[in-house]
Amino acid sequence: xxxxxxxxxxxxxxxxxxxxxxxxxxxxxxxxxxxxxxxxxxxxxxxxxxxxxxxxxxxxxxxxxxxxxxxxxxxxxxxxxxxxxxxxxxxxxxxxxxxxxxxxxxxxxxxxxxxxxxxxxxxxxxxxxxxxxxxxxxxxxxxxxxxxx
Amino acid sequence: xxxxxxxxxxxxxxxxxxxxxxxxxxxxxxxxxxxxxxxxxxxxxxxxxxxxxxxxxxxxxxxxxxxxxxxxxxxxxxxxxxxxxxxxxxxxxxxxxxxxxxxxxxxxxxxxxxxxxxxxxxxxxxxxxxxxxxxxxxxxxxxxxxxxx
DNA sequence: CCAATCTCTACTATTCCAATCGGGATACTA
DNA sequence: TAGTATCCCGATTGGAATAGTAGAGATTGG
Numbered sequence: 001x002x003x004x005x006x007x008x009x010x011x012x013x014x015x016x017x018x019x020x021x022x023x024x025x026x027x028x029x030x031x032x033x034x035x036x037x038x039x040x041x042x043x044x045x046x047x048x049x050x051x052x053x054x055x056x057x058x059x060x061x062x063x064x065x066x067x068x069x070x071x072x073x074x075x076x077x078x079x080x081x082x083x084x085x086x087x088x089x090x091x092x093x094x095x096x097x098x099x100x101x102x103x104x105x106x107x108x109x110x111x112x113x114x115x116x117x118x119x120x121x122x123x124x125x126x127x128x129x130x131x132x133x134x135x136x137x138x139x140x141x142x143x144x145x146x147x148x149x
Numbered sequence: 150x151x152x153x154x155x156x157x158x159x160x161x162x163x164x165x166x167x168x169x170x171x172x173x174x175x176x177x178x179x180x181x182x183x184x185x186x187x188x189x190x191x192x193x194x195x196x197x198x199x200x201x202x203x204x205x206x207x208x209x210x211x212x213x214x215x216x217x218x219x220x221x222x223x224x225x226x227x228x229x230x231x232x233x234x235x236x237x238x239x240x241x242x243x244x245x246x247x248x249x250x251x252x253x254x255x256x257x258x259x260x261x262x263x264x265x266x267x268x269x270x271x272x273x274x275x276x277x278x279x280x281x282x283x284x285x286x287x288x289x290x291x292x293x294x295x296x297x298x
Numbered sequence: 299c300c301a302a303t304c305t306c307t308a309c310t311a312t313t314c315c316a317a318t319c320g321g322g323a324t325a326c327t328a
Numbered sequence: 329t330a331g332t333a334t335c336c337c338g339a340t341t342g343g344a345a346t347a348g349t350a351g352a353g354a355t356t357g358g
Contacts, residue, residue, distance in 0.1 A: 012254055089269075
């Protein structure tokens with residue numbers, strides 16, 4: 001499992017929506033600016049997230065995107081699976097199709113990959129965007145304790 | 150971190166050498182046959198492992214490859230790093246270069262990626278080829294308890 | 299010398315990825 | 329109803345990574 005740029009953008013976009021937590025829809029352009037994402041690429045990505053049911057959209061003058069669920073319910077794992085289909089380290093390589101003949105070491109390696117996939121999934125599925133936002137805010141205040149506007 | 154075919158071949162090749170555990174060098178062709186790897190591709194890969202210091206080779210009529218260390222000392226993590234350079238999930242994407250400006254969520258995501266990388270590393274570095282061979286043998290005898298030759 | 303093997307560099311074909319483009323649909327606003 | 333700002337969607341491009349191949353050279357043992 002490698003986290004592609006596309007996937008990182010998706011996560012950042014959802015994070016941004018969670019962070020703003022505004023009842024109003026947020027425009028692609030605003031998200032793109034705040035998170036430094038190529039706008040037209042983000043367009044494609046948000047559309048994918050919409051089809052996945054993770055964000056809702058509104059068109060027209062005051063349109064934009066908003067979360068389809070609460071930030072507590074949305075996890076990193078869900079977004080990754082929506083964008084890259086799977087979370088497994090041996091993806092795109094799956095030798096499963098012709099698994100009629102097995103070779104020495106297959107059992108051992110299968111178990112190894114599964115252990116890794118489980119560990120990763122556990123972290124991703126156990127991390128909600130609410131937690132991410134919370135962590136970010138805590139970090140920001142710790143690192144800039146006496147900031148001035 | 151995605152485990153490429155190349156990397157899986159490398160791991161299987163080292164596994165095969167560990168499994169045979171023969172004082173004699175094993176020919177590329179034999180490894181390729183046993184593990185179902187394209188021979189000339191395996192050639193390139195074994196050479197890389199040799200440069201990494203994980204296997205030794207002998208040329209000539211009775212030449213071939215053998216482990217440069219014991220199977221107990223060789224870990225999955227070492228081989229992966231040798232073949233694909235890194236074990237991080239955010240590799241090839243690293244936004245580190247222009248990390249002068251930071252965006253909302255960077256702290257949170259950096260911490261997330263690090264947690265994942267640590268979990269994966271812990272498994273890979275904690276798994277030796279001796280263990281893999283041992284596990285494979287145990288599985289084989291469990292799954293075929295009364296096999297006949 | 300010969301044959302089997304590894305060694306090295308280069309090459310190709312395919313797939314994947316990041317990003318862009320043009321035009322269409324929709325919704326608000328005046 | 330015209331206009332504009334936004335999302336919607338399919339196609340396309342350029343470049344990098346991946347999987348695998350090719351051929352000539354070096355080494356070893358018989």
